[in-house]
């Protein structure tokens with residue numbers, strides 16, 4: 375396992391210094407009585423699993439902090455970890471996501487004064503998360519960008535001209551070389567301004583508007599292949615226009631910092647490796663896990679992130695990203711991950727395990743998670759369904775939801791015994 379940013383480990387793993395034990399909150403009572411958005415919770419038992427259905431957070435709610443505005447395939451909204459962090463932890467508690475993606479959970483934890491911890495098999499996740507836990511000022515970013523020798527370019531694959539004007543590609547090459555020197559991927563505590571610039575650049579590589587370095591492409595979390603980009607160019611009858619790399623990075627920096635920087639928070643711990651094996655984390659040291667794994671083989675994280683990994687110098691083909699075709703294999707993977715969460719959680723600590731709908735609602739992943747947790751040292755509290763559209767006629771959420779056209783998150787709630 376390649377590890378990053380472990381300088382905080384003595385603190386992170388030290389149970390004695392953790393300010394509060396796991397909190398014993400009556401979460402099912404809270405969900406049952408929840409009516410913040412005018413609806414009463416529908417409580418149903420389906421195949422002996424208690425389901426709690428309501429609009430627990432909503433699109434109309436206050437926007438999440440601007441620091442979250444980084445795109446990533448299959449990320450969850452910040453309101454999801456926020457809900458559980460508020461309910462189940464106190465400032466100073468450690469909140470962890472073993473499949474952190476863009477880092478929604480650790481970023482939200484830090485914004486709420488909790489200790490942010492995260493892991494992902496792809497080192498890209500650390501590059502997206504770490505800089506936002508310690509953002510520089512716009513002036514610092516501008517100053518460093520002006521110090522780069524933009525003529526210092528290296529070899530670039532010609533095929534990238536499908537995405538970039540030659541002048542833009544030359545600038546990206548100079549930027550890539552500068553970042554590799556200032557903030558090598560293997561460095562656990564790189565220069566924070568170069569780290570930030572890399573994170574912003576990764577987010578501007580390709581997209582559908584002039585706010586991106588590429589010509590018109592797909593949304594940034596779904597980088598297309600060179601072949602499909604050539605087809606897009608041909609269909610639109612265009613070739614990529616030149617872009618102002620510095621201006622784009624500064625503009626996105628301003629957007630990310632629009633709500634202010636990151637408040638003081640306990641030191642972070644970010645790891646790279648498989649979710650079922652996180653030996654950097656001490657036993658019984660985590661108050662809350664909020665996470666969402668890959669859903670079977672639905673999302674192709676490697677293909678979606680190839681351009682980002684190219685820019686960062688990560689060999690995405692060498693990463694063993696979880697892809698499970700069968701339900702049995704997926705359930706076994708989840709069991710291994712839950713076993714590791716049982717080790718690292720404090721007694722009374724919680725897991726909020728989010729899954730989505732797959733195979734047109736025919737496979738109910740929350741039931742596989744429920745089964746996977748059966749023999750593990752957890753109390754299985756229920757499945758919470760955050761329903762954007764609430765309808766009482768959908769009387770059996772476990773079955774009918776896939777057909778009702780509603781947009782839901784399903785979250786399996788577990789409490790460590």
Ligand SMILES: C[S@@+](CC[C@H](N)C(=O)[O-])C[C@H]1O[C@@H](n2cnc3c(N)ncnc32)[C@H](O)[C@@H]1O
Pocket residue numbers: 446447448449450451472473474475476477478479493494495496499647648649650665666667668669675694695696697
């Ligand atoms: C659904 S995404 C998580 C998104 C995250 N909740 C967010 O808001 O950005 C699943 C993540 O799991 C990662 N992943 C896949 N297999 C993994 C494994 N075996 N161990 C750890 N992470 C893995 C992928 O790289 C991807 O980032």
